[in-house]
Amino acid sequence: MGRTETGHGTTTEEDGSAHWQRNLLVCVFGSFTTIVAMTLLLPFLPLYVEQLGVAGSAAIATWSGAAFGATFLSAALVAPLWGQLADRYGRKLMLIRASLGMAVAMSLTGMAQDVYQLVGLRLLAGFLGGYASGSFVLVATQSPKARSAWALGMLSSGIMAGNLAGPLLGGVLPQHIGIRATFLAAGAVIFIAFLATTLLIHEEKRPRGTTVARERGGFAAVPDKGPLLAMLATGMLLMFANMSVEPIITLYVAELVADQAQVTMVAGLAMSAAALGSILSAARLGKLADRIGHWNVIVGCLLVSALLLVPQAFVSASWQLVALRFLMGLSLGGLLPCVASVIRHNVPDRVAGTMLGYSTSSQYAGQVAGPLLGGFVGGHLGMGAVFLGTAVLMAAGAAFNWMVKPRG
Structure with a gap:
């Protein structure tokens, strides 16, 4: 230490x-x-x-x-x-x-x-x-x-x-x-x-000796790369899930709202609801993770968000979509702090910045891929397929993290 x-x-x-x-x-x-x-x-x-x-x-x-x-x-x-x-x-x-x-x-x-x-x-x-x-x-x-x-x-x-x-x-x-x-x-x-x-x-x-330690930098300095790679994938998946519905949510709301003059307002509420949920839950889920383990919270958040995505494909009223997006925001709020904590705990301090930089890049990749794939799937397979497809990916992410998390 x-x-x-x-x-x-x-x-x-x-x-x-x-x-x-x-x-x-x-x-x-x-x-x-x-x-x-x-x-x-x-x-x-x-x-x-x-x-x-x-x-x-x-x-x-x-x-x-x-x-x-x-x-x-x-x-x-x-x-x-x-x-x-x-x-x-x-x-x-x-x-x-x-x-x-x-x-x-x-x-x-x-x-x-x-x-x-x-x-x-x-x-x-x-x-x-x-x-x-x-x-x-x-x-x-x-x-x-x-x-x-x-x-x-x-x-x-x-x-x-x-x-x-x-x-x-x-x-x-x-x-x-x-x-x-x-x-x-x-x-x-x-x-x-x-x-x-x-x-x-x-x-x-x-600590002294950091200059010498820099000789082995980047991925070569990480003894066990499994947790790091899992967190890079999880960060990308989180942003993908957040952004996949962005291109279609206004169109989806238009199918649910009778008064078309209210479409943009309701769409804005649906987008803001997820962000508000994450704001409220991030610190609390982070505190919970410090107590029961970061991996457990990551798996739980991914699984709950997958379950909440399914009914979003079948809502019949705009308030249902807003409520479900808020609950999904609550479930996703703990992911980013836990991802960063797992990386911090599993890489040497001298390369922590580099590895967290790669984590940021993977999240940006999710921000780019999410809208692209969401728009394509929504346009060709229907808007409900975007929610269901994202739910499958989140469930797969939960299973993957459960399998690779350290035991004991």
Whole structure:
């Protein structure tokens, strides 16, 4: 077990950093603000694209999709790199880089002069960003192992709250201050997160001998790769399940609602219900996982979500869909903190950032694959097949995790 000498005495890997609670609060705030900034433009992105000179509904939709997806594409590609650099030069340094980079990129996005600049700046935001994934690395490695899942659950709640608040703020702010000023305001708030990160986060120095240990890095440094590979697959499956219904949910709601004027509102409620459920359950399920075991919670969450997906294919009223999406959000809330905790417990500390970076990339892969496959299946086999197919995948994920989890 590693020990770290600090100005406050000796801390161990089991005890975590003496400053872990303050670090957690700053990371929750910073992750919330950066995720809000990444999702803020959802309601008004087509309007901004049109302002930048794109004409025609098909072209506007195409460029809007490219601009939104660009950030997640570049973020997925560089997440392992930032994780590796965090292991080498420090996790706090990567958070400072990400918050400052995002503040600059968001402010510049409000100054774009054409759609090519918009897409380029969205790519830049994904490349320079990564605050939320970097926070997972810092919190996972600086928190006491016995409370790591709870701490990561709190962080997950902040991230999901950002996903929920971003589109809501994006629907309100442009009406009052304008689209370009909305981006500038988002950049200013992220700059506050940059200042808080720089001044308030304290990262404990790592044990001596880390430089020598770096000779065996990456996957080669992980003695048992089974748990790590299982968590990479589980993270991708979680995001796949969350995103697979996104392309079809509005169409599905249209079949359930008599008043077509209410379709978008009900669809928004259904999407928000899942996020709200996850916000409420993440920390509680993380605390439960610290007590009964992370693998048990992962298997249980996957199995319950699979069971809840089945009735979603057969609902006859919109309120039933909203309620089931909320319950599914409750069941999925514990997965991300548990995935990060299992990785933290099963890889050497010197490569934790790299492995959690790969985990982030696998989750982004699920975010990309989910809507693509969901839209294809919904269009060719019917919308109910999307829910049933996702349920089968979640059940298979539960069975797989049950089989590979360590015994004893």
